[in-house]
Amino acid sequence: MLSHAMENYLKVIYEILEQEDRATTSLIAGSMGIAAASVTAMVKKLAGMRLIRYAPYQGVQLTPAGEKTALEVVRHHRLLETYLSEALGVPWDRVHEEADRLEHVLSEDLEDRIAAALGDPNVDPHGSPIPSRDGIIRRTSTRRVTSVGVGETVTVAEVADRDSRLLQFLGDLRLFPGTTVEVLAVDPYQGPLLLRAGGREFTLGAAAAEKIRVVSPSSGKE
Amino acid sequence: MLSHAMENYLKVIYEILEQEDRATTSLIAGSMGIAAASVTAMVKKLAGMRLIRYAPYQGVQLTPAGEKTALEVVRHHRLLETYLSEALGVPWDRVHEEADRLEHVLSEDLEDRIAAALGDPNVDPHGSPIPSRDGIIRRTSTRRVTSVGVGETVTVAEVADRDSRLLQFLGDLRLFPGTTVEVLAVDPYQGPLLLRAGGREFTLGAAAAEKIRVVSPSSGKE
DNA sequence: GTTGTTTTTTAGGCGCCCCTAAAACAATAT
DNA sequence: ATATTGTTTTAGGGGCGCCTAAAAAACAAC
Numbered sequence: 001m002l003s004h005a006m007e008n009y010l011k012v013i014y015e016i017l018e019q020e021d022r023a024t025t026s027l028i029a030g031s032m033g034i035a036a037a038s039v040t041a042m043v044k045k046l047a048g049m050r051l052i053r054y055a056p057y058q059g060v061q062l063t064p065a066g067e068k069t070a071l072e073v074v075r076h077h078r079l080l081e082t083y084l085s086e087a088l089g090v091p092w093d094r095v096h097e098e099a100d101r102l103e104h105v106l107s108e109d110l111e112d113r114i115a116a117a118l119g120d121p122n123v124d125p126h127g128s129p130i131p132s133r134d135g136i137i138r139r140t141s142t143r144r145v146t147s148v149g150v151g152e153t154v155t156v157a158e159v160a161d162r163d164s165r166l167l168q169f170l171g172d173l174r175l176f177p178g179t180t181v182e183v184l185a186v187d188p189y190q191g192p193l194l195l196r197a198g199g200r201e202f203t204l205g206a207a208a209a210e211k212i213r214v215v216s217p218s219s220g221k222e
Numbered sequence: 223m224l225s226h227a228m229e230n231y232l233k234v235i236y237e238i239l240e241q242e243d244r245a246t247t248s249l250i251a252g253s254m255g256i257a258a259a260s261v262t263a264m265v266k267k268l269a270g271m272r273l274i275r276y277a278p279y280q281g282v283q284l285t286p287a288g289e290k291t292a293l294e295v296v297r298h299h300r301l302l303e304t305y306l307s308e309a310l311g312v313p314w315d316r317v318h319e320e321a322d323r324l325e326h327v328l329s330e331d332l333e334d335r336i337a338a339a340l341g342d343p344n345v346d347p348h349g350s351p352i353p354s355r356d357g358i359i360r361r362t363s364t365r366r367v368t369s370v371g372v373g374e375t376v377t378v379a380e381v382a383d384r385d386s387r388l389l390q391f392l393g394d395l396r397l398f399p400g401t402t403v404e405v406l407a408v409d410p411y412q413g414p415l416l417l418r419a420g421g422r423e424f425t426l427g428a429a430a431a432e433k434i435r436v437v438s439p440s441s442g443k444e
Numbered sequence: 445g446t447t448g449t450t451t452t453t454t455a456g457g458c459g460c461c462c463c464t465a466a467a468a469c470a471a472t473a474t
Numbered sequence: 475a476t477a478t479t480g481t482t483t484t485a486g487g488g489g490c491g492c493c494t495a496a497a498a499a500a501c502a503a504c
Contacts, residue, residue, distance in 0.1 A: 005491060025452055038492055040453055045490095057452060057499060087309070088335040101327035107320060113310040227461065247482055260462055262483055267460095279469065279482060 004104040007073045008032070009042055010051060011103075013060060014070035022059035071131040076103040076111060078124035078131075083114045085125040092125040092176070093167035126167075127158030127177030127213070142213035145183070145193065146206070153182045154214040161211040169208065174198050180217060226326040229295045230254070231264055232273060233325075235282060236292035244281035293353040298325040298333060300346035300353075305336045307347040314347040314398070315389035348389075349380030349399030349435075364435035367405070367415065368428070375404045376436040383433040391430065396420050402439055 002010075012031050016023040025043070029036040047054035051066035062070060080099040084090040090098060106114075115121075115133075122130050122138055131137040142157045156179045159170060175181070175197065184201065185194040192203040204212075224232075234253050238245040247265065251258040269276035273288035284292060302321040306312040312320060328336075337343075337355075344352050344360055353359040364379045378401045381392060396419065397403070406423065407416035414425040426434075 003490075026450095034491090035493060036452065037454080037494080042491075084332070088332065088339060090332070090335065094331070098329060098332060101329075102324070105323035105327060107323075109316070110306070110310065110312070110320060113312065117310060225460075248480095256461090257463060258482065259464080259484080264461075 002069065005042065006046060006049075006051075007069070007104055009039075009046060010062070010066055010070040011073040011077065013052065013062060014067065014074060017062065023061070024059040028060075068135050071135040071137065073103055075131040075133070075135075076106045078128055079111060079114050079118070079121075080106065081124045081126070082118055082121050082130070086118060091168075092171055093164045095125055096162045096164070123158075123177065125177075126160055127156070128160055140215060142215050144210060145181070145204075145212040145214045146186075146190075146209050148183045148214060150183055150186055153180060153217055155180050155217045156212060157215045158213040159211055160213070166208060166211060170212075173200075173202060173204075175212065181214070224291065227264065228268060228271075228273075229291070229326055231261075231268060232284070232288055232292040233295040233299065235274065235284060236289065236296060239284065245283070246281040250282075290357050293357040293359065295325055296359075297353040297355070297357075298328045300350060301333060301336050301340070301343075302328065303346045303348070304340055304343050304352070308340060313390075314393055315386045317347055318384045318386070345380075345399065347399075348382055349378070350382055362437065364437050366432060367403070367426075367434040367436045368408075368412075368431050370405045370436060372405055372408055375402060375439055377402050377439045378434060379437045380435040381433055382435070388430060388433060392434075395422075395424060395426075397434065403436070 009028065009032075012028055013023045016027050016031065020027065025036050025039045028043070029039045032039075043052065043054050043060055046052045046066070047060070050063055051069060052060045052062055054060045077099045080102050081095040084095045084098055085092055112133075122132075124130055129137050129139060140157060145154065145156075148154055156175055156177050158177060159167065159175070161167065170176075179197055181195050181197040183193060184196055187193075190206045192205050193209050194201065194203050231250065231254075234250055235245045238249050238253065242249065247258050247261045250265070251261045254261075265274065265276050265282055268274045268288070269282070272285055273291060275283045275285055299321045302324050303317040306317045306320055307314055334355075344354075346352055351359050351361060362379060367376070367378075370376055378397055378399050380399060381389065381397070383389065392398075401419055403417050403419040405415060406418055409415075412428040414427050415431050416423065416425050
């Protein structure tokens with residue numbers, strides 16, 4: 001049986017591998033807020049259980065078994081985020097921390113009931129895809145809003161960040177997944193973007209803009 | 223800060239003290255399914271934190287601070303049971319185990335949202351009272367169904383047991399809190415009861431009957 | 445290619461919470 | 475009053491998951 005800590009490591013490793021091609025000790029430690037030495041120890045244990053592949057100094061990869069488990073945890077997490085947001089009105093900048101604690105104590109039965117109550121959603125409040133029960137995750141090809149040309153109109157697809165302050169800020173601007181935005185101007189050298197959304201115009205700094213992924217409008221992702 | 227284990231001890235001690243006047247080491251150990259020696263160690267720690275009063279060989283009592291915390295955990299537990307039952311349709315014989323895991327990771331914010339979504343209930347699916355946010359618990363005076371006279375009609379108030387099999391059995395008979403039952407006959411020497419409820423007649427063994435507490439009909443407890 | 449810096453690993457340790465086995469105590473029966 | 479029985483406590487131990495400090499490996503710069 002897997003401990004909560006182990007489940008969490010697998011989830012973190014999965015999320016790192018979504019962006020980087022190697023999940024290194026320090027990335028894992030950084031993401032979890034623990035010491036690198038602790039990660040080394042756990043990573044060995046998980047490798048012994050054939051959930052990850054690990055060669056010293058090389059970072060880790062998920063095995064198929066490890067990825068399966070990671071996807072189950074991610075499903076729990078993202079379903080919970082969606083449920084908390086939709087059913088209980090928890091603001092989107094706080095669902096992450098709540099789900100982090102709940103995800104490890106959610107039974108399969110409850111998972112099914114929550115999914116059913118939501119109508120089997122496939123994206124969470126941040127626009128991240130929710131893996132299906134059998135571990136299939138529907139990826140949409142998105143691009144950063146920073147790569148959008150001036151004058152183009154796009155739809156926010158995903159804001160994949162756990163920083164509550166950023167989410168609160170974007171929430172105040174109504175920049176949720178599904179929102180349509182027009183890029184009015186881009187300042188040179190990673191400068192801020194001038195956007196129009198919901199009839200209002202505002203600028204967005206590079207740091208915030210980097211977290212926002214978009215799709216061309218009416219491109220499927222609701 | 224309190225660990226999950228400590229919270230759980232306080233809850234268990236509280237629940238024992240609802241029925242017995244001393245929470246002994248073996249009662250605590252029995253209720254939690256752990257060794258008595260483990261209880262002794264923890265009980266010392268909790269006594270050091272002034273959450274319980276403990277004298278060796280004498281069992282434990284909750285201090286005001288300990289009772290306050292215990293009531294918070296009990297509130298979490300019973301609110302969750304109610305929510306799982308009402309909002310997600312979890313059968314009443316399974317809400318207990320789910321709530322046991324969730325209760326320790328429920329934030330105050332979520333607690334409030336769940337309570338509000340339910341309209342601030344004051345009984346859980348088993349008829350047990352839910353402490354208010356400020357730790358006030360509304361006790362109703364109930365009596366065992368075994369003490370009801372033949373011919374009397376009463377309302378089920380509480381089925382305070384965590385045994386899933388018993389609850390499932392009673393659920394099949396529709397013997398939920400709120401159900402009206404008429405005692406048709408009582409066999410002598412702790413014999414089974416013959417009951418009528420919901421237009422059907424059936425017998426109930428002494429073991430099951432002992433767990434059921436009732437009130438006179440229309441006596442407040444909805 | 446040697447030096448300095450950063451990352452990772454090893455070594456040793458700690459708190460938590462559980463265990464078993466044996467000793468101490470309490471309650472009860474004789 | 476003592477012996478028996480049952481309960482509780484002490485003693486010692488183990489796994490888990492984290493830590494710090496120091497050693498080792500990898501990486502980068504000159």
